[in-house]
Amino acid sequence: MRTLAAILTLACLLPMSGQAAEYKQLVADKSSIHFGYKQMGVAMNGRFTRFSAELAVDPAQPAKARARIEIDLASIDTGSAEADQEVAGKLWFNTRTYPRASFVAHSIKPVGANRYEVAGTLSIKGRSAEIVAPASFSSQGALGAFDGSFSFKRSDFAIGEGPWAAFDAVANDIQVKFHLVTQAGK
Amino acid sequence: MTLHYTTTAKLLHWLMAVLLIGLLALGFYMHDLPLSPLKLKLYAWHKWAGVTAFLLCVLRLGWRFTHRPPALPAGMARALQMAAHAGHALLYALMLAIPLSGWLMSSAKGFQTVVFGVLPLPDLLGPNPALADTLQTLHFGLNLLLVAVIVAHLGAALKHHFVDRDDILRRMLPRLQKEPRS
Numbered sequence: 001m002r003t004l005a006a007i008l009t010l011a012c013l014l015p016m017s018g019q020a021a022e023y024k025q026l027v028a029d030k031s032s033i034h035f036g037y038k039q040m041g042v043a044m045n046g047r048f049t050r051f052s053a054e055l056a057v058d059p060a061q062p063a064k065a066r067a068r069i070e071i072d073l074a075s076i077d078t079g080s081a082e083a084d085q086e087v088a089g090k091l092w093f094n095t096r097t098y099p100r101a102s103f104v105a106h107s108i109k110p111v112g113a114n115r116y117e118v119a120g121t122l123s124i125k126g127r128s129a130e131i132v133a134p135a136s137f138s139s140q141g142a143l144g145a146f147d148g149s150f151s152f153k154r155s156d157f158a159i160g161e162g163p164w165a166a167f168d169a170v171a172n173d174i175q176v177k178f179h180l181v182t183q184a185g186k
Numbered sequence: 187m188t189l190h191y192t193t194t195a196k197l198l199h200w201l202m203a204v205l206l207i208g209l210l211a212l213g214f215y216m217h218d219l220p221l222s223p224l225k226l227k228l229y230a231w232h233k234w235a236g237v238t239a240f241l242l243c244v245l246r247l248g249w250r251f252t253h254r255p256p257a258l259p260a261g262m263a264r265a266l267q268m269a270a271h272a273g274h275a276l277l278y279a280l281m282l283a284i285p286l287s288g289w290l291m292s293s294a295k296g297f298q299t300v301v302f303g304v305l306p307l308p309d310l311l312g313p314n315p316a317l318a319d320t321l322q323t324l325h326f327g328l329n330l331l332l333v334a335v336i337v338a339h340l341g342a343a344l345k346h347h348f349v350d351r352d353d354i355l356r357r358m359l360p361r362l363q364k365e366p367r368s
């Protein structure tokens with residue numbers, strides 16, 4: 001029985017053994033952070049163009065991984081200059097007081113081959129909430145890409161106050177999709 | 187005796203008159219509003235009403251092609267008859283072109299049109315700010331032309347009624363009880 005358990009454990013670890021590298025450096029121009037929401041029933045999307053990450057992720061040893069992502073909220077691109085200006089303002093992100101949003105992972109659990117469940121703290125506009133994001137890993141040469149998504153409620157972070165606090169024009173649910181390309185480092 | 191338009195033609199005419207004037211007023215009003223939930227709602231309603239107007243226009247053209255409208259008065263000058271037909275053709279062209287330009291502009295601006303919030307229209311164009319600006323100018327210009335043609339249409343109807351004293355205006359109005367059915 002003990003042998004079987006050992007074999008099973010080994011079998012689980014084997015697929016990851018080829019990727020025993022620690023990914024530390026974000027390749028910003030190959031990475032993206034997109035978001036989606038509904039406006040008057042219409043699916044809309046946008047992205048952030050400036051973000052940084054402090055990483056130390058070895059896909060073979062997720063328990064030891066560390067990840068902290070910071071987004072420069074003023075870099076939002078909603079596809080409309082008028083909207084970009086609006087959401088930087090006090091009622092939305094209030095970027096003058098809260099220029100950055102952050103996500104700090106505190107647990108990365110493997111849930112399958114190259115698939116993980118990343119739990120962490122999302123902080124926006126001085127408010128924090130715990131989120132869980134499913135993510136997958138794929139490697140290509142020295143580069144490793146982490147892909148995942150999660151959703152949150154904008155009301156939990158007071159994103160859209162005053163006349164925007166109702167969800168009749170802009171829905172409460174926000175979807176975030178990230179594609180973080182990283183480089184293995186020593 | 188007045189030769190009336192069919193009840194369906196009258197209904198479509200007046201329904202669209204109300205809808206188009208509402209759409210024009212809303213379009214000119216909402217354009218300069220600062221971004222707000224109300225502005226987003228007005229834009230959505232404007233688009234939904236625009237799609238409705240387009241569909242009504244298609245229906246109306248179908249009716250018009252299968253139901254000959256009453257002829258213009260025989261005494262009307264040939265040039266004026268031609269002008270009347272050209273004016274009506276232009277109105278129909280604008281009633282089709284304006285919602286189409288609005289739909290394309292929406293797509294180019296990156297806002298899909300979802301009729302009544304449930305029926306998504308396909309985006310024939312991808313987001314393209316330069317093209318969106320051109321289409322916005324086109325949508326605006328076509329609407330200015332529409333206002334001019336509507337004013338001419340109204341002026342012509344009133345001239346027929348009060349100057350020429352013919353039945354052109356009356357035949358688009360509800361039938362009066364005293365009039366015999368034609």
